[in-house]
Amino acid sequence: MEGGTLQAVGYATIEEMKLDDGRYLNDRLATYLIPTALDAPRIHTILVEKPFSGAPHGAKGVGELPMDVGAPAVVAAIHDATGVWIHDLPATPERILAAMAGTAAAESPGESVPAGTMIGQAGHAGREPDAAPTSGTPDAGADAEANTQAPEGGLDPMPDAKSDPEPLRAPTDPPQRWGKDR
Amino acid sequence: MTYRFTVNGEQVALEVPGMRRLLDALREDLRLTGTKEGCGEGECGACSVLVDEAVVDACLVPVCQVEGSDVRTVEGLADPATGALDALQQAFLEAGGAQCGICTPGMLMAARAFLADGGAPTDASIREAIAGNLCRCTGYTKIIDAIATAAERGQASTA
Numbered sequence: 001m002e003g004g005t006l007q008a009v010g011y012a013t014i015e016e017m018k019l020d021d022g023r024y025l026n027d028r029l030a031t032y033l034i035p036t037a038l039d040a041p042r043i044h045t046i047l048v049e050k051p052f053s054g055a056p057h058g059a060k061g062v063g064e065l066p067m068d069v070g071a072p073a074v075v076a077a078i079h080d081a082t083g084v085w086i087h088d089l090p091a092t093p094e095r096i097l098a099a100m101a102g103t104a105a106a107e108s109p110g111e112s113v114p115a116g117t118m119i120g121q122a123g124h125a126g127r128e129p130d131a132a133p134t135s136g137t138p139d140a141g142a143d144a145e146a147n148t149q150a151p152e153g154g155l156d157p158m159p160d161a162k163s164d165p166e167p168l169r170a171p172t173d174p175p176q177r178w179g180k181d182r
Numbered sequence: 183m184t185y186r187f188t189v190n191g192e193q194v195a196l197e198v199p200g201m202r203r204l205l206d207a208l209r210e211d212l213r214l215t216g217t218k219e220g221c222g223e224g225e226c227g228a229c230s231v232l233v234d235e236a237v238v239d240a241c242l243v244p245v246c247q248v249e250g251s252d253v254r255t256v257e258g259l260a261d262p263a264t265g266a267l268d269a270l271q272q273a274f275l276e277a278g279g280a281q282c283g284i285c286t287p288g289m290l291m292a293a294r295a296f297l298a299d300g301g302a303p304t305d306a307s308i309r310e311a312i313a314g315n316l317c318r319c320t321g322y323t324k325i326i327d328a329i330a331t332a333a334e335r336g337q338a339s340t341a
């Protein structure tokens with residue numbers, strides 16, 4: 001679990017598979033960096049033993065779950081510290097600074113899978129800071145207001161669309177190389 | 183050409199090309215498979231061994247460079263007569279510092295060099311000592327605890 005948690009922190013902060021025309025640019029440990037002992041935080045583990053009634057012997061999965069919480073925790077911590085939400089992992093210093101400045105991060109060579117392609121996120125128009133949401137939220141203003149008045153000590157469940165300066169990809173979206181229908 | 187050096191105290195003579203990797207000489211010619219190959223390019227530290235008490239990546243060292251040297255591998259840690267574990271191995275065992283085991287031999291050798299240097303059992307100095315050894319399973323916490331335990335025991339026994 002500690003190793004999985006560290007993998008998740010690496011995924012959130014430094015690990016990124018870079019692609020160029022379908023080929024990995026960092027296909028070895030010299031270029032695909034993972035956390036070393038100097039990068040790793042000390043991890044304190046608290047085991048909560050609560051058997052699951054629906055499985056033999058109360059069994060629960062444990063291998064996958066550490067990978068799930070690390071990135072949200074890191075991104076929430078960055079929001080807590082800086083006020084900006086990071087939408088593209090890893091949350092590199094370049095991306096955090098760009099988000100704080102409200103500009104697009106310069107892309108290093110190669111390209112990642114464009115953000116949002118897997119979760120049906122809105123396209124470029126929907127990610128402009130002032131654009132109206134494309135669907136699902138008829139009253140964006142009210143939503144944004146509700147978010148700014150989140151309870152004391154609570155984290156915003158969703159970033160505030162108006163104050164979030166995160167057009168990370170919109171202005172300088174890398175060229176699409178694998179077809180125009182994406 | 184024949185290269186002569188010692189491995190874990192025993193004299194060996196290998197008739198191999200001089201540029202043969204020490205890693206291959208150990209694993210294939212000498213059948214000491216405790217030393218693992220991870221990346222094969224000096225990034226992961228899995229093949230760490232000691233050459234004249236210095237930690238090196240065996241994948242980057244040609245055999246011709248260890249001529250006349252003293253090479254120590256993970257096989258040399260436990261007592262050869264009794265099989266009793268080295269203090270570091272015992273501490274790793276107790277702390278749960280080994281999971282899949284690929285990084286473990288290299289971690290042990292890096293830690294052995296750290297302790298031989300009289301390294302202080304502090305979190306920061308141990309992290310520095312094993313910074314060249316990657317581990318994906320443990321998150322390092324238990325490895326660091328194990329090395330600290332072994333270091334403290336070493337200090338206690340020599341005090």
